[in-house]
Amino acid sequence: MEGLDATKGFKAWSRLQNIVIGRFLTGQEGNRFLFQNDNKNIINKQAATVTRILGPKNLMDLPVEDHKRMRGAIMSFMKPEALQKVLTRMESVILQHFEECWEGKDSITVVPLMKKLTFHVACDLLFGLKDGNEREILSKDFSAIVKGVWSLPVNFPGTAFHGSLRARSRICRRLSSLLEVRRRELEQGKASPRQDLMSCLLSMSMNKEDENNSALTEEEIIDNMILVMIAGHDTTAILLTHLVRMLALKPHIYKSILQEQTEVLSGKQRNTPLRWEDIQKMKYTWKVAQETLRLNPPVVGGFRTATEDVDYGGYTIPKGWQLFWTTSITHWDGEAFKDPDKFDPAHFDNQLAPYTFIPFIAGPRVCPGYDFAKIETIIFVHYLVSKYKWSLVFPDEKMICDPMPAPSMGLPITLHAKGN
Numbered sequence: 100m101e102g103l104d105a106t107k108g109f110k111a112w113s114r115l116q117n118i119v120i121g122r123f124l125t126g127q128e129g130n131r132f133l134f135q136n137d138n139k140n141i142i143n144k145q146a147a148t149v150t151r152i153l154g155p156k157n158l159m160d161l162p163v164e165d166h167k168r169m170r171g172a173i174m175s176f177m178k179p180e181a182l183q184k185v186l187t188r189m190e191s192v193i194l195q196h197f198e199e200c201w202e203g204k205d206s207i208t209v210v211p212l213m214k215k216l217t218f219h220v221a222c223d224l225l226f227g228l229k230d231g232n233e234r235e236i237l238s239k240d241f242s243a244i245v246k247g248v249w250s251l252p253v254n255f256p257g258t259a260f261h262g263s264l265r266a267r268s269r270i271c272r273r274l275s276s277l278l279e280v281r282r283r284e285l286e287q288g289k290a291s292p293r294q295d296l297m298s299c300l301l302s303m304s305m306n307k308e309d310e311n312n313s314a315l316t317e318e319e320i321i322d323n324m325i326l327v328m329i330a331g332h333d334t335t336a337i338l339l340t341h342l343v344r345m346l347a348l349k350p351h352i353y354k355s356i357l358q359e360q361t362e363v364l365s366g367k368q369r370n371t372p373l374r375w376e377d378i379q380k381m382k383y384t385w386k387v388a389q390e391t392l393r394l395n396p397p398v399v400g401g402f403r404t405a406t407e408d409v410d411y412g413g414y415t416i417p418k419g420w421q422l423f424w425t426t427s428i429t430h431w432d433g434e435a436f437k438d439p440d441k442f443d444p445a446h447f448d449n450q451l452a453p454y455t456f457i458p459f460i461a462g463p464r465v466c467p468g469y470d471f472a473k474i475e476t477i478i479f480v481h482y483l484v485s486k487y488k489w490s491l492v493f494p495d496e497k498m499i500c501d502p503m504p505a506p507s508m509g510l511p512i513t514l515h516a517k518g519n
């Protein structure tokens with residue numbers, strides 16, 4: 100039952116809302132309806148204030164054709180073949196994190212460290228930014244942006260929303276000058292078009308022969324780099340946090356992961372980088388992560404808007420109505436998952452029915468960071484279980500939704516390093 104308390108309150112609340120205002124869509128059929136109609140007669144429309152923070156050209160707000168074009172551009176870096184080329188770099192950022200933040204420590208608090216780790220991975224692989232001070236400044240500005248997204252839209256000095264808009268301006272200026280430098284490096288052959296997301300998008304916009312992508316403007320690149328950073332780092336940090344928690348609570352699962360890791364790497368020289376094929380073989384590790392996502396989905400749901408009257412289940416949903424998809428209720432469906440309350444990675448032994456497991460949603464807006472998050476998670480877990488055992492300082496620590504489900508005290512743990 101450990102995984103459940105994170106979203107139990109949300110589940111009860113959303114059931115109540117469903118009865119009261121009838122806008123929630125859940126379960127396989129609800130999801131199929133919503134995600135198959137996404138970008139057709141149902142669209143993703145952010146509040147105007149959120150668009151001001153994320154920028155008008157961010158993927159979530161683009162009309163269908165522009166959305167397709169921009170997604171294609173982002174996916175050219177996020178697809179497995181491209182990520183394969185940056186695997187070792189991702190691994191070295193993760194290793195450096197363990198050296199700097201875990202080594203020699205008796206205890207740590209997991210949530211802030213996971214946010215720091217995923218922010219550094221993203222800085223390196225999305226922006227090619229390695230300087231520690233610059234990362235620190237950007238990290239503060241990105242935190243301010245996120246606070247604004249979830250605040251009252253009052254643009255007055257001292258409010259979170261105002262702070263968020265100012266942070267956005269600073270980030271835009273910084274990204275614009277990074278783009279300028281990178282453009283020159285690409286022109287001079289000193290940077291490669293596939294080294295990070297920024298180079299990838301920029302080289303597409305510089306390649307005038309490529310009719311599909313030449314229209315990428317600097318504004319589009321900046322707005323989408325901001326979106327990818329926001330969408331990518333806190334979500335993954337929450338997954339890693341819950342994994343650390345679950346592995347402490349379930350020693351037999353920790354043992355099985357360790358066994359898989361040992362088997363996959365048997366015969367391989369110690370301290371050599373992980374290979375792409377090693378990651379692909381760590382299937383049990385990913386099942387544990389999927390089970391963690393099932394019971395503790397970082398994104399508990401999201402809004403869509405009907406652009407015309409749409410029929411569903413014998414009812415007409417009027418044009419302009421907001422619809423809300425939810426991961427939590429879907430993931431506890433006893434027909435899709437036997438003993439849904441139980442944390443059991445075997446839930447993922449067989450192919451699942453479509454639209455029953457949706458932590459990354461589905462359809463044309465399915466998360467483009469799926470493979471990025473998967474690789475990052477597997478590498479992290481590999482070093483975590485190889486180097487450490489740990490225990491929870493507060494095994495019954497409460498969960499809060501802030502807005503993602505997270506331990507209320509940040510998950511302090513006691514570390515026991517293993518000998519080499």
Ligand code: HEM
Pocket residue numbers: 143158159170326327328330331332334335338396397398400401402457458459460463464465466467468469471472
């Ligand atoms: C465990 C980690 C992650 C989870 C659970 C997750 C979940 C999601 C979900 C549920 C959405 C759909 C939101 C909506 O349409 O309302 C989404 C969209 C998105 N995600 Fe992720 N995500 C994760 C990691 C990442 C990473 C690592 C990146 C990039 C580096 C990323 C980039 C994006 C982007 C750009 C979108 C918008 C896609 C669009 O509108 O077409 N995500 N993610």
